[in-house]
Every structure is written in structure tokens, then in C-alpha cells.
Amino acid sequence: MAESAARPNGGKQSRIQTENRALIMQAALDVFSADGYRGATVDRIAERAGMSKTNLLYYYPSKEEIYRSAIEQTVEAWLDPFDAIDPDGDPIEELRRYITVKLKMSDENPEASRLFANEVQRGAPLVGEFLSTRLKALVDEKVTVIRTWIDQGRLAPVDPYHLIFTIWATTQHYADFEVQVQAILGKQAKKPGFSDQVAHAVLSILLNGIRPR
Amino acid sequence: MAESAARPNGGKQSRIQTENRALIMQAALDVFSADGYRGATVDRIAERAGMSKTNLLYYYPSKEEIYRSAIEQTVEAWLDPFDAIDPDGDPIEELRRYITVKLKMSDENPEASRLFANEVQRGAPLVGEFLSTRLKALVDEKVTVIRTWIDQGRLAPVDPYHLIFTIWATTQHYADFEVQVQAILGKQAKKPGFSDQVAHAVLSILLNGIRPR
DNA sequence: TCCAAATTTGACCAGTTAGTCAAGAATTTT
DNA sequence: AAAATTCTTGACTAACTGGTCAAATTTGGA
Known part of the structure; x- marks a missing residue:
């Protein structure tokens, strides 16, 4: 069974995980800082990170969690x-x-x-x-x-x-x-x-x- | 024919116009400053100003125009x-x-x-x-x-x-x-x-x- | 190579939002 | 008081938003 991406195995992150999380954080920083929490959209963050919204939500479970991390x-x-x-x-x-x-x-x-x-x-x-x-x-x-x-x-x-x-x-x-x-x-x-x-x-x-x- | 509220007659504002515009501006200041442009909603500004959204849009034609005035x-x-x-x-x-x-x-x-x-x-x-x-x-x-x-x-x-x-x-x-x-x-x-x-x-x-x- | 797990996505849903519309209520003018 | 104007609102629409789901694709180890 596919586990939540947050903890795919004993806490280690795969190469793809590390890369994508970094991409998402940078994109989140850009978008949230420009548009504010409510003004930012998950779609925009995903676009900026170069992936689909669905995929972004695979790494972070919600908009609020992305914001919290950033x-x-x-x-x-x-x-x-x-x-x-x-x-x-x-x-x-x-x-x-x-x-x-x-x-x-x-x-x-x-x-x-x-x-x-x-x-x-x-x-x-x-x-x-x-x-x-x-x-x-x-x-x-x-x-x-x-x-x-x-x-x-x-x-x-x-x-x-x-x-x-x-x-x-x-x-x-x-x-x-x-x-x-x-x-x-x-x-x-x-x-x-x-x-x-x-x-x-x-x-x-x-x-x-x-x-x- | 009912004219746009922006210019009801030769540029003069009625008592109600003056009052409501002031209420709207104060509400707009509160809401826009707290939530940012994209995060603010016309509904919230209207609620804060104590009137319906429809009425607010009677005085200012759009969200952007409210923001611009503020x-x-x-x-x-x-x-x-x-x-x-x-x-x-x-x-x-x-x-x-x-x-x-x-x-x-x-x-x-x-x-x-x-x-x-x-x-x-x-x-x-x-x-x-x-x-x-x-x-x-x-x-x-x-x-x-x-x-x-x-x-x-x-x-x-x-x-x-x-x-x-x-x-x-x-x-x-x-x-x-x-x-x-x-x-x-x-x-x-x-x-x-x-x-x-x-x-x-x-x-x-x-x-x-x-x-x- | 083969397969199980990890990654990625399009289609979809329910809730929210800016703005419209037509009609009713209040106010001012005559 | 009647008429004209101004003010106010609920119902509605089209676009957008966060998030779900099932299915497809890719990846990496045995």
C-alpha cells in the first residue's frame, strides 16, 4: 500500500522527495510573499514549482501545511x-x-x-x-x-x-x-x-x- | 433613469452618499490591510461597513475601485x-x-x-x-x-x-x-x-x- | 527483467467569490 | 400627495479554489 509521502519509509527522503520539496518551498516562498496567505493559490504554487497541483498535494497535504513549513x-x-x-x-x-x-x-x-x-x-x-x-x-x-x-x-x-x-x-x-x-x-x-x-x-x-x- | 451613484447629480453627494462612502472606506481599510488585496472579499468589506454587498457595489463599481480609493x-x-x-x-x-x-x-x-x-x-x-x-x-x-x-x-x-x-x-x-x-x-x-x-x-x-x- | 512501491496526473466536487439584475423600499422633489 | 429619483436587497451566474480519487506512469531494488 502506498504510504503518505510525508514518511515513505523510516523517515528517509528519496531523491525525488528532496528535490520536489525544495522546489515547492521556494515556489511557496515566492507566491505567499507576493500574494499573502489568502491571496496565494495552490495552483500558482504548483505552476511555479513546475508540477501539477495534485502532485504538490502529494507532498504537502494542504495549503496551510505548505504555508506553515515555509x-x-x-x-x-x-x-x-x-x-x-x-x-x-x-x-x-x-x-x-x-x-x-x-x-x-x-x-x-x-x-x-x-x-x-x-x-x-x-x-x-x-x-x-x-x-x-x-x-x-x-x-x-x-x-x-x-x-x-x-x-x-x-x-x-x-x-x-x-x-x-x-x-x-x-x-x-x-x-x-x-x-x-x-x-x-x-x-x-x-x-x-x-x-x-x-x-x-x-x-x-x-x-x-x-x-x- | 437612475444614474450611477458616482455622479448622481452635478457632482454633489447626498447625505447618504457621504455617510456610506465613509463607512465603506473605513471598512475597506480594515479588511484590505488585514487580508491584502486578493485575500479581502467584497462580502467582508460590506459586512464590516454594515450593508449588503450589492449596496456596496452601488457606491463603488468594483473591488479594485474600492481598493484604489483606499x-x-x-x-x-x-x-x-x-x-x-x-x-x-x-x-x-x-x-x-x-x-x-x-x-x-x-x-x-x-x-x-x-x-x-x-x-x-x-x-x-x-x-x-x-x-x-x-x-x-x-x-x-x-x-x-x-x-x-x-x-x-x-x-x-x-x-x-x-x-x-x-x-x-x-x-x-x-x-x-x-x-x-x-x-x-x-x-x-x-x-x-x-x-x-x-x-x-x-x-x-x-x-x-x-x-x- | 520483473514487480512492488513511489510518483504523477486528469477528471471531478463542493464551497467561495466578484459582479449582475430586477424589483422593492426609502427619500426627495414637485 | 404624487411622481421621480435614490437607495437597498435577495436571487442568481460564471469563474475560481482547495482538495479527493482512481488510474496511469515511473522508479529502483531483487
Whole structure:
């Protein structure tokens, strides 16, 4: 008897499984991030993945499951560099590195950023739980680190929560509002060195502020 | 012969017209900002506006037209305070005022912010033209102003474009990621003085930076 | 090669959606 | 008050959507 594709044998995936699941995830990222959960159609995701809708539903049992997988994948990738902020490192260097990594992620995988943004803007029906438990705990932890740095005089006395929000906002903006950035900057936003230029400008503003010195 | 409601007589709107159009626009803002263009349904907008779908379609001929109206309204409100940045004012004061106003807009009308964000993230099918013409021109104008301020030594030498993006990103974040902010800050994010607290923190970071002085 | 399992698909179904239509109810004008 | 206009609605349609099913095709190991 043919088993569900989710677990064809002892948890191992065949070559075809691995390939097709990867194709589906990439297509899901593209379509969900562009059209939102309700706006996306399984047909479109299938077309983008180069297979029939029926076949796609052989690998993932429902639209919601495809979405859930795509979101989970995105969230994990999103958390890693934040978690990596080192309490024992130099504050400015740690934040510089985090901002640089996040800008790079926005540049290289803007669809993931938009998918997550879309989910949160919808009211986070799926990741709401995650936000108020795991993410909140992690943020609280980093906030303590930042407070220590401030107490040691190694960082200006800013509200750590809003500092984190400001970093998230700024770095995500270049993915989420990519079209707007390109409309305003023109073709320069597509040139090779652009992401370095962004990193330099953003770091300059967040590190030094805009008040003349 | 009954004429289209769009122009019942010489352009004047009856009391009922005015009332219902306002109801529809508010409902459209709510629903489109939560579910996106494709995810929103005319039925839901009508329900939210407290009338039948058929009646709603009497006032706006199609879903797209409802969306277009809501977007246009939002864009206009969004442009005003940016346009108001005064070349002859004090740079820090002008930017402080702009940031404060934008934060207030995010606080008071987060739906509008999310509607616009959603449109841009979708690839700006409707406002794309606006972004690369009118908005670009306005941004270029303000960039010149900021450059002058920098040349006069009244502002730190930052890239004006990215300064503007940073301000937009940060101020919009509190509307677009409202759920995330609340999940992390808890109930404190709902208290009366919260928006002032946000304004203070964001201004402190953007004006002074986070490097210790 | 042969066969069982895995993969793929077209036809189909039930529910939803944008928009139409004709007719009834409310409001304004005369 | 009567007539004309504006407003409102339920019933309907055609297109689309998520998901099922049985049958065909392909794959990989013995």
C-alpha cells in the first residue's frame, strides 16, 4: 500500500522527495510573499514549482501545511544571527555584525522577509504564539545584555527594546519595501556594491546618529 | 433613469452618499490591510461597513475601485508631513517633528500604514507609477535640502536617501509590526503614554546614535 | 527483467467569490 | 400627495479554489 509521502519509509527522503520539496518551498516562498496567505493559490504554487497541483498535494497535504513549513523555515533562519549576539563581544562590533548579517539576508532572500512581514501584519495567526514565547524570551535575554553594556558605558543609554525594533525595522525595510527603494534610487539599487553601500549608510546612522559632532 | 451613484447629480453627494462612502472606506481599510488585496472579499468589506454587498457595489463599481480609493486616500495623508519638511527650519527640529508626526500616524491609523506596506510588498501594482514619479521627485527635493544642511555642518554627514529610508522604516514598523511589538513588550505597549515613549526612544537613537559619547 | 512501491496526473466536487439584475423600499422633489 | 429619483436587497451566474480519487506512469531494488 502506498504510504503518505510525508514518511515513505523510516523517515528517509528519496531523491525525488528532496528535490520536489525544495522546489515547492521556494515556489511557496515566492507566491505567499507576493500574494499573502489568502491571496496565494495552490495552483500558482504548483505552476511555479513546475508540477501539477495534485502532485504538490502529494507532498504537502494542504495549503496551510505548505504555508506553515515555509514560515517555520523562515523563522529559524531569522533567529540564528540574533541569537548569535555575544554578551562577551565588543558591543559596537556585535551590533555592527548583526546589522550587516540582517541586511545581507534582506538582500539575498527578500521573499522570506516579506513572507514573515506579511504573516505578522495579518495579525500573526500562525506565529503569534512563537512571538510571545520563544521570541520574547530571546529578546528579553538580549535586552539584559544591552543593559549591561550601557551600564558599563560601552553603549549610549538608549532603550534596548526600541533599539532592537529600530534595527529590525531598518534592515527589513530594504527587503519589504524593495520596490519603493528601487523606484526612488533607480538602477543604482541594482548595482553590485549596493548592499555594501546600504550597510555603510545604515550603520553610520544607527551608530553615530545624525546630530553633528 | 437612475444614474450611477458616482455622479448622481452635478457632482454633489447626498447625505447618504457621504455617510456610506465613509463607512465603506473605513471598512475597506480594515479588511484590505488585514487580508491584502486578493485575500479581502467584497462580502467582508460590506459586512464590516454594515450593508449588503450589492449596496456596496452601488457606491463603488468594483473591488479594485474600492481598493484604489483606499490607497489614494492613504498615500495623500502619507505625503503631507514629508512635504512639510522646511528647508529654512532647524534641521534637527524639522526631522524631530517629521518623525514625531509619522509615529503618531502609525499609532492612530495603523491600518493605513499596513495597507500601504502591503501594496508595496505586493510589488506596488497600483502605486508603482506614483513611487517612481511623484514620490521620487519629492524625495529628490528633500535630499537636496538635507545635503545643504550637511554642507552647512548642521547635520552629520549621512547619506540622505538612506536617512529617509531609515526614518520611514522605523516609524512604519510600529504600525506594520504592531502585533510583534505587543507580543514582546506585553501590555505596556497599550498604556496611554506608550507612543510618547516610542517617540523619545526612536528620536534618541536616530539623533544621537548608539555609540557612547 | 520483473514487480512492488513511489510518483504523477486528469477528471471531478463542493464551497467561495466578484459582479449582475430586477424589483422593492426609502427619500426627495414637485 | 404624487411622481421621480435614490437607495437597498435577495436571487442568481460564471469563474475560481482547495482538495479527493482512481488510474496511469515511473522508479529502483531483487
